[in-house]
Amino acid sequence: MEENIIECKNLTHYYGKRLIYENLNFSVKKGHIMGLLGKNGCGKTTTINILNGFLQPRSGECLIYGESTQNLSPDTKRRLGYLIEGHIQYSFMNIYQIEKFYSGFYKNWNREAYFELMSRMKILPSQKVSSMSCGQRAQVALGLILAQDPDLLILDDFSLGLDPGYRRLFVDHMREYAKAGNKTVFLTSHIIQDMERLIDDVLIMDYNRVLLRGSASEFMEKFHQFTFDLERDDINLKDEALTVEADRIKNHYELYTYASAEEVQATLAAKGLAFSEFKQVKMTLEDAFIGLTGKY
Amino acid sequence: MTLHLFYKEWLKTKWFVLASLVLGIGTILYAFIGLNSNIINAEGGSQYVFEWFTRGGRPHYGIFQNIPFIIALLIGVSQYLPEVLQKRIKLTLHLPLNEIVMLYTMVLYGFLVILGLVVIFMVVFFLIDLYFFPGEMHLMAIKAFIPWILGGFATYFFVAMIAMEPGWKFRFLYAIVVYYLLDIFLLGGDMSDLYLLLVVILVIASLGMIYTANRFKIGEN
Numbered sequence: 001m002e003e004n005i006i007e008c009k010n011l012t013h014y015y016g017k018r019l020i021y022e023n024l025n026f027s028v029k030k031g032h033i034m035g036l037l038g039k040n041g042c043g044k045t046t047t048i049n050i051l052n053g054f055l056q057p058r059s060g061e062c063l064i065y066g067e068s069t070q071n072l073s074p075d076t077k078r079r080l081g082y083l084i085e086g087h088i089q090y091s092f093m094n095i096y097q098i099e100k101f102y103s104g105f106y107k108n109w110n111r112e113a114y115f116e117l118m119s120r121m122k123i124l125p126s127q128k129v130s131s132m133s134c135g136q137r138a139q140v141a142l143g144l145i146l147a148q149d150p151d152l153l154i155l156d157d158f159s160l161g162l163d164p165g166y167r168r169l170f171v172d173h174m175r176e177y178a179k180a181g182n183k184t185v186f187l188t189s190h191i192i193q194d195m196e197r198l199i200d201d202v203l204i205m206d207y208n209r210v211l212l213r214g215s216a217s218e219f220m221e222k223f224h225q226f227t228f229d230l231e232r233d234d235i236n237l238k239d240e241a242l243t244v245e246a247d248r249i250k251n252h253y254e255l256y257t258y259a260s261a262e263e264v265q266a267t268l269a270a271k272g273l274a275f276s277e278f279k280q281v282k283m284t285l286e287d288a289f290i291g292l293t294g295k296y
Numbered sequence: 297m298t299l300h301l302f303y304k305e306w307l308k309t310k311w312f313v314l315a316s317l318v319l320g321i322g323t324i325l326y327a328f329i330g331l332n333s334n335i336i337n338a339e340g341g342s343q344y345v346f347e348w349f350t351r352g353g354r355p356h357y358g359i360f361q362n363i364p365f366i367i368a369l370l371i372g373v374s375q376y377l378p379e380v381l382q383k384r385i386k387l388t389l390h391l392p393l394n395e396i397v398m399l400y401t402m403v404l405y406g407f408l409v410i411l412g413l414v415v416i417f418m419v420v421f422f423l424i425d426l427y428f429f430p431g432e433m434h435l436m437a438i439k440a441f442i443p444w445i446l447g448g449f450a451t452y453f454f455v456a457m458i459a460m461e462p463g464w465k466f467r468f469l470y471a472i473v474v475y476y477l478l479d480i481f482l483l484g485g486d487m488s489d490l491y492l493l494l495v496v497i498l499v500i501a502s503l504g505m506i507y508t509a510n511r512f513k514i515g516e517n
Contacts, residue, residue, distance in 0.1 A: 054386060077392040082387075084387065088384055091384075101300055
């Protein structure tokens with residue numbers, strides 16, 4: 001049985017009286033990359049903060065390598081790489097100073113990995129982090145993580161502020177690094193298409209609840225989007241047992257479901273609804289996410 | 297690891313340390329330049345100046361009164377503001393060290409810097425003062441400096457405490473209380489009876505960060 005690196009049990013949290021989630025349970029297995037997806041305000045950053053020990057949940061607990069995240073030992077912290085939302089780093093340092101600073105804390109510090117990535121950046125070595133672009137800061141943060149060589153990475157909204165090139169660079173490096181070293185990664189991002197290239201498992205949250213927890217590829221295999229035209233434009237498909245989400249523009253319908261094409265067609269036929277242009281649409285993870293959570 | 301943490305603190309504060317050094321030494325030199333001109337110009341010469349200091353309660357070093365507070369504020373703000381902005385302190389707390397040890401290593405740096413500056417100021421002051429005044433006058437000066445210097449350290453500890461507080465409302469509240477509390481260090485006159493109280497305030501100030509850091513840690517607002 002694979003070892004659970006992260007294990008969160010019965011997490012409940014409120015901000016004031018506003019419930020964020022209740023009895024949230026999830027775990028991340030060794031060597032897996034798990035993406036946490038959810039709309040704004042559904043508790044992604046709350047979860048990251050709890051995992052990093054910067055927030056005490058109202059009840060429940062998260063364990064990393066068997067230790068409560070509220071009291072991680074220095075040895076466990078040494079195995080943990082953390083990327084703060086927006087690639088925040090010490091802005092008063094330049095790329096040499098920041099490397100020199102961090103190198104004192106990690107036994108297996110790999111400065112070559114850091115400087116190899118830095119050499120691709122078109123900046124002066126003396127330039128401070130504060131004067132770098134978002135993409136350059138992301139590379140510094142990534143370089144520091146690669147040099148630290150942690151066993152577990154927690155990345156909070158890693159794509160924030162990055163242009164497509166830097167996003168791709170980040171994702172490709174991260175995937176190769178994690179898979180080659182059997183690293184465990186827990187991450188969030190607003191840009192779901194980046195996650196698609198990276199994650200093995202997915203946790204999709206909605207307000208106050210978990211919509212999905214499991215393998216991303218299995219989810220993409222089982223979850224479907226169908227489009228079809230009906231003669232009438234006033235049919236409500238949202239209440240059908242097989243419907244996860246449905247949408248309609250005039251008489252053109254979109255249906256998100258775990259059911260097969262045959263089952264959907266049989267349901268329409270059983271209701272006496274004549275359909276045409278019935279198609280299964282190939283979905284991206286982002287389409288599937290929208291299909292699961294709705295557009296708004 | 298301590299040296300690496302000190303290195304980070306030095307990068308943040310080096311210009312402020314230099315500014316504090318210039319400010320402190322400048323103030324001392326200014327005090328003596330003013331003193332020299334008073335001795336030359338005053339009717340009655342140095343005798344008059346001596347009377348003015350002792351009975352009038354306006355010694356030349358009075359101008360130094362606020363310097364320990366100002367340098368403590370400069371060092372404290374330069375050290376903690378970059379950590380508080382965008383909650384960069386999370387990066388520091390995430391380093392593989394006990395969190396309290398980490399935070400107090402930062403505090404130790406600030407304390408040592410202020411102590412170093414104060415020692416330099418005192419050496420410069422008393423070297424020049426020896427030229428003008430007898431030993432009795434130095435004792436008076438030392439008694440005056442002690443509460444100001446203790447007040448400087450208390451200011452620094454309070455800045456650290458307020459910086460770690462996660463909620464702006466509480467930060468503001470602490471700042472008001474601290475502002476009035478620090479007035480005790482500036483009461484003037486012979487404060488030797490109050491030394492115990494000043495030390496108690498200093499100890500409370502130095503421990504305050506544990507409370508606010510814990511509030512930050514558990515995500516209080």
